[in-house]
Amino acid sequence: MSDGPTDLPAPREAPDAGPYWQAAREDRLVMQNCYGCGTYRFFPSLLCPECGSEEQVWGPCSGRGTIYSLTTVHRAPSPAFRKIVPYTVALIELEEGPRMMTNIVGEGRNEAAIGDAVEVCFEARGTDAKVPQFKLAGA
């Protein structure tokens, strides 16, 4: 997968995740942080799944995590992804707790393994969007 602009689909931006996508445009990863219990959560939601509180702030994340699991995709779901097979889909466990799905991009991406340290980067999509992606730490 190249690290430059692609014709991969722009993300669909749900109304309750505006700050997440706006931060991504600015190369920042943010997630909802609960005032009630301090938990970071993802996917975004109105109520904290831990304590039920509605009070939250979009807090900055370190962007650091480890690979929880990963798979190399050989059969893509659409023509845009077909151009870049094989590519890696992974679940990342963030330092803050939540897991998120990503591709592994950049140097060494084909040798990535469970437990490897990764850090966030951002990939341009569509005309004015970016999606968080992860690369091996230090790559």
Next chain:
Amino acid sequence: MLRNKAIIAGAADSDVGKVPEMSGLALNAQAAQRALADAGLALSDVDGLITAYSMTEPYFMLGSVLAEYLGITPSLCASLTVGGATPGIALHQAAMAVATGEAEVVLVTAGENRATGQSRDDAVKALSHVGHPYFEMPYGPIVPSFYALIAQRYMHENGTTREQMAHVAVAARAHARMNPAAPAAEALSVDDVLASKPISSPLNMLDCCLISDAASAFVVTKPERAPDLPHRPAWLLGIGQCHTHEHVTMAKDLTAFGSAHSGAKAYAMAGLGPADVDFAELYDCFTIVPIIEAEELGLAPKGEGGQLFESGETRIGGRCPINTHGGLLSYAQAGASGGMHGIVEAVRQLRGGEGVRQVAKHDIALVHNEGGVLSSHCTMILGRDAQ
């Protein structure tokens, strides 16, 4: 408490495989007609109808559409969408309806023309919508990817091997080749599975279930009708559900799932345990899945589901035959029909007389359905007799 409160009076599948001359509704109607005939009943006896969903014929209200198509006017009707867990959950609903007297004869159907009703590309595209539209789909996963993520983590933590997963597919094919209703197919070896086309590592083409035209149906009624039936019914002894997440990203753990909980509920209701199970029909959309389910449901110790399949004990003739019809891997998979074929097979095996496929001891069957990405679970324990 539903133990002994409902029976499956009849069960049947439609023609399965490639059936291009039939619509999805027609497949459901064919299965329904056969299941009702098996129960010695007619469409006019049906006062409850529960069906599933269809990707190839995505009607807005499939239950009502099927009632209209069958020409019936039930007093209870619904379409359920719980992925592969739908048939079990429909059985649960149907059993509650007959146990409370809200319905007398509930017809349950599922299935669609997934092999010929859409192009292969459309099939892959439609199924990819199982992923989260905002936070998963931007990364290009396909359905096998979600299960591949589980398989990879499971192999990492429990030492499950690719060869053990291949044995699941090999056993399923061997059983399908003993099943006259299954699509004709060559015998498989472990090497064939390992050498098949990579889809989403570690899953290859032969680790993935079929895409079929198929429907399935069963008829649930109250136990008082048992003596009047043309065939021995299957008794619902225990049933349990558990729903832990929908998207794989949100699963708390990729090595422990809701099937342990749905199984515990079903066993408790039945007053039985894993040692009482004579044979099992597990959900096998991908080869890793029945390995996990066998462990979660107590048919193998934790971390040893792979060895169970490798040992040959899951073959017909073995200690615990599993997926005696050939499963989703080698019999049929058409959306929600996948798990229902296992229910139909269990009803028939309990009755006896399945020829070369008949398991030796057939008093207690365990059936497990799961939907999503090991997200929604329903475990059923069916008996040849009331318990």
